[in-house]
Structure formats: C-alpha cells, structure tokens
Amino acid sequence: MLDGSLTAIAKMYLAILIIAGxxxxxxFFIQANQGNEYKQYINYQIERNGGLTVSAMEKLNEYNNKYYDGRFKIESPMMNQKVKYGDEITYTVTGSFKILYFDLPIQTISIKGSALSLIR
Structure with missing residues (x-):
C-alpha cells in the first residue's frame, strides 16, 4: 500500500520537474528569438539614419529599454558614424538571458548582422 503512494508522489514530482524544464x-528560446526581432529594428534604424548615428542609437536604446528591459547591447566598429549611401554597417547584438526556475548562470548569445545605409 505504501509503495503505491510513494510511486504516485514520485511520478507527480517528476512530472512537475519536467513541465518546469x-x-x-x-x-529561453522565446527570449533568444527576440534578438532577431531587435536585429530587424536595428537594420531599420541604420537604413533610416545612415548608420549607427547618435540619433539612431538613442532610438535603439529607448526601444531596447521599453520592450526588452535593456537586455541587448550593440557593438560595432562604426558606432556614432554617419556613412554614405550604400555603405554596409556590420554590428553584433549581444543578449543576456536568465533561465527560469533553475539557478543557472546568465546566458549570453551574440547575433551578427549588417545593413545598408539608405540615406543620401
């Protein structure tokens, strides 16, 4: 009789652990996918502002803080520079992600991207 109760409790505990996992x-994968969404917004700002200019970076930081709680950072050798029409701007978006329910270190993922300046 006691074996059946212990087995049922163990199965419920295991099921809860699997669901939490x-x-x-x-x-985690939903948050990682947000990096691609943010990358698309970065491309749009680069195209509209002629590069990663000061005004583009202000808009990107505002958007990052509003929708992603400041999770992403942009790194580029062409920061705060306006480039001519058709020049390619390369950048890297680094995101920091916390895994729920488990005491694991914060995971960082880097996504590389590039866009063309469309301002004459």
Missing part, C-alpha cells in the same frame, strides 16, 4: 527551455 519545458517551460524554462521555451522561455
């Missing part, structure tokens, strides 16, 4: 993994 699946939710954590799903949450």
């Amino acid at each position: 699946l939710v954590s993994v799903a949450s």
